Amino acid sequence: MTMISKGLLLVAVLGLAACNNPGRFGAGGAGGAGAGGQYGQGGYGAGGIGQSGLGGPNDPTSTAYFQQTLGDRVFFSYDQSTVDDAARQTLTQQAQWLNQNPNYAIIIEGHADEKGTREYNLALGARRASSAQDFLISQGVAPSRMRTVSYGKERPVQVCSSEDCYAKNRRAVTVLSQGAGM
Amino acid sequence: MFRPLATALTIALTLTGGVALAQQGPLRIEITEGVIEPLPFAAPGFIAENGAAQQYAADITRVIAADLAGTGLFREIPASAHISRVSSFDAPIAYNDWKAINAQALITGAVSASGNQIVVKFRLFDIFSGQPLGEGLQFAGTPDTWRRMAHKVADAAYSRITGETGYFDSRVVYVQESGPKDARQKRVAVMDYDGANTQYLTDSSSLVLAPRFSPNGSQILFTSYASGFPRIYLMNMQNMQVRALDEQPGTMTFAPRFAPDGRTVVFSLEQGGNSDIYTLDTQSGQRRQLTNSPSIETAPSFSPDGSQIVFESDRSGTSQIYVMSAGGGEARRISSGEGRYNTPVWSPRGDMIAFTKQNAGRFHIGVMRTNGSEERLLTASFLDEGPTWAPNGRVLMFTREGAGASGQASLYSVDISGRNLKQVPTNGPASDPAWSPLLP
Numbered sequence: 036m037t038m039i040s041k042g043l044l045l046v047a048v049l050g051l052a053a054c055n056n057p058g059r060f061g062a063g064g065a066g067g068a069g070a071g072g073q074y075g076q077g078g079y080g081a082g083g084i085g086q087s088g089l090g091g092p093n094d095p096t097s098t099a100y101f102q103q104t105l106g107d108r109v110f111f112s113y114d115q116s117t118v119d120d121a122a123r124q125t126l127t128q129q130a131q132w133l134n135q136n137p138n139y140a141i142i143i144e145g146h147a148d149e150k151g152t153r154e155y156n157l158a159l160g161a162r163r164a165s166s167a168q169d170f171l172i173s174q175g176v177a178p179s180r181m182r183t184v185s186y187g188k189e190r191p192v193q194v195c196s197s198e199d200c201y202a203k204n205r206r207a208v209t210v211l212s213q214g215a216g217m
Numbered sequence: 218m219f220r221p222l223a224t225a226l227t228i229a230l231t232l233t234g235g236v237a238l239a240q241q242g243p244l245r246i247e248i249t250e251g252v253i254e255p256l257p258f259a260a261p262g263f264i265a266e267n268g269a270a271q272q273y274a275a276d277i278t279r280v281i282a283a284d285l286a287g288t289g290l291f292r293e294i295p296a297s298a299h300i301s302r303v304s305s306f307d308a309p310i311a312y313n314d315w316k317a318i319n320a321q322a323l324i325t326g327a328v329s330a331s332g333n334q335i336v337v338k339f340r341l342f343d344i345f346s347g348q349p350l351g352e353g354l355q356f357a358g359t360p361d362t363w364r365r366m367a368h369k370v371a372d373a374a375y376s377r378i379t380g381e382t383g384y385f386d387s388r389v390v391y392v393q394e395s396g397p398k399d400a401r402q403k404r405v406a407v408m409d410y411d412g413a414n415t416q417y418l419t420d421s422s423s424l425v426l427a428p429r430f431s432p433n434g435s436q437i438l439f440t441s442y443a444s445g446f447p448r449i450y451l452m453n454m455q456n457m458q459v460r461a462l463d464e465q466p467g468t469m470t471f472a473p474r475f476a477p478d479g480r481t482v483v484f485s486l487e488q489g490g491n492s493d494i495y496t497l498d499t500q501s502g503q504r505r506q507l508t509n510s511p512s513i514e515t516a517p518s519f520s521p522d523g524s525q526i527v528f529e530s531d532r533s534g535t536s537q538i539y540v541m542s543a544g545g546g547e548a549r550r551i552s553s554g555e556g557r558y559n560t561p562v563w564s565p566r567g568d569m570i571a572f573t574k575q576n577a578g579r580f581h582i583g584v585m586r587t588n589g590s591e592e593r594l595l596t597a598s599f600l601d602e603g604p605t606w607a608p609n610g611r612v613l614m615f616t617r618e619g620a621g622a623s624g625q626a627s628l629y630s631v632d633i634s635g636r637n638l639k640q641v642p643t644n645g646p647a648s649d650p651a652w653s654p655l656l657p
Contacts, residue, residue, distance in 0.1 A: 114535075116490070149600065149618075150575070150600075151557075151559075151575070152516070152559040152560050152573050152575075152602045152603065153426060153427060153602065153603065153649065154427070154471060154472040154485065154515045154516045154529075154559070154560065155513065155515060155516070155529065155531075155536055155559050157426075157447065157469070157471050157472075157485075157487075157492075157515075158471075158485065158487060158492040158513040158515050159513065161469060161487045161490050161491075161492065162490045162491075162513070163490075164490065165489055165490025165491075166490065168490075169490075182446075182467065183490070184445065184446050184447070184469070185447065185469060185487070186424075189401065189424055189426070190399070191398060191399050192399060193399070194397065194398040194399050194621060194622045195621055195622070196599070196620035196621045196624065
């Protein structure tokens with residue numbers, strides 16, 4: 036439970052950071068940023084926000100750099116959970132950053148598009164989160180720092196019903212929270 | 218909430234003075250045969266036996282007629298067409314007047330209200346054979362149960378004419394949705410089968426999914442993200458207390474359903490990205506793994522006799538429907554058509570399995586025999602999913618969602634013949650319906 040509330044706190048902070056950034060969706064390059072805004076307002080609630088200097092996307096030690104410059108998410112093909120070349124590249128960079136910044140705990144969220152049933156998509160999102168986690172482990176990130184969670188099709192980032200949007204929703208997002216050793 | 222029904226509603230006193238009647242008159246609808254022409258019936262306003270009963274009498278008559286007409290099997294003849302007026306509950310029936318307007322069934326009734334009780338009496342008549350169909354019945358209950366009494370009258374009429382048990386006196390637990398699709402809030406809610414009497418069982422602080430009734434309706438299972446991770450919870454419907462059922466760190470639990478014993482829960486547990494099917498004894502806490510495969514195994518549903526479990530698995534490469542023994546072991550694939558099959562649910566009658574099918578970019582609700590034969594698709598849309606059976610196994614309710622930002626989820630129902638597709642009224646967007654048993 037303490038681990039979760041720490042996680043929520045940081046997610047809320049990231050949400051604020053993203054909201055303050057005028058180019059919060061996509062301008063940061065590298066895979067699109069801005070998960071924080073959504074989750075800050077979403078099911079988590081935004082209570083108990085603490086403020087600390089997180090730095091901007093140009094500061095390589097900042098979470099904003101991780102989210103926006105490196106890219107906090109990887110994408111999957113329809114009904115697949117295989118980590119493709121583009122995803123490997125992103126995850127490799129994530130792993131390097133995570134290894135250099137050992138004070139962050141990690142929750143990897145798996146998501147699916149809406150073209151599936153609720154239960155199946157929960158299982159599929161779990162597979163995707165686990166694929167991303169396995170790759171990070173293979174790059175030296177300690178398993179003890181990571182947990183996975185599946186949101187199935189419950190938290191799309193894009194709501195249009197076309198392949199463009201579906202492709203952005205089929206994702207695994209690496210969410211950071213301060214305090215290692217979960 | 219289901220109040221303890223013995224106190225809420227005392228039922229079924231045979232009215233005195235009735236003539237002994239044949240149990241089954243010639244008036245009959247065979248539901249399985251796909252009714253083409255709905256059976257015309259008349260339900261003249263129930264007699265208010267005192268002033269306090271007037272509103273109840275009008276409301277009860279309206280609900281009975283709506284229940285019957287809502288099945289698509291019956292058509293109400295409007296009061297404006299009636300020739301005969303029913304002036305008292307015991308007055309002789311003018312069969313020829315009803316015959317003249319082609320009413321085949323006539324429902325008459327009376328309501329009295331006094332103190333904290335209302336009493337509803339009714340009789341059903343087979344106009345063309347010129348005699349009552351079954352004996353008169355009387356229901357008594359507190360005023361707040363008036364809708365249930367109306368549903369019970371309609372269930373009795375439906376049952377006598379179709380030979381099937383009814384389903385009107387039942388409830389549906391579901392998820393009430395609000396907000397845009399990318400920030401949806403969800404609450405567990407319960408309502409009467411026809412959308413009346415909505416009550417919220419959780420607030421929207423945590424994402425909740427797929428509530429399911431226990432076999433006697435006294436508890437519900439659901440999945441919640443209250444801990445930050447999906448887990449299954451059990452709610453006692455009497456006192457609203459909630460407890461987590463399985464709290465293994467590093468796992469996700471979802472897709473729970475009760476076994477017919479009301480004590481065992483079957484569900485999916487995910488660990489390391491792999492989902493398998495387990496059962497849990499809710500009293501002892503003992504857990505048992507039923508499948509052990511690197512593929513996705515989820516959406517389990519018990520057969521009504523408790524001997525088998527139907528579930529979905531993508532072990533063949535795409536999601537298909539399998540049946541295994543309730544103890545696990547070898548599973549037999551029963552789906553064989555094109556496309557993906559999900560969310561199998563065993564009919565309460567035991568004879569069929571309803572499912573979601575995804576094929577060629579469309580979603581369907583369908584039914585098949587328990588061996589996979591006689592597959593029939595009942596619906597088609599952008600997104601239909603998650604069927605639940607009416608307690609009599611003749612009607613399905615499911616979630617339908619449209620495309621894009623405006624395509625909010627709503628509940629629909631359809632006969633297993635594919636007829637009578639219609640939206641179920643809810644307070645705003647809704648998903649994941651699960652039907653209760655018929656209330657006692």
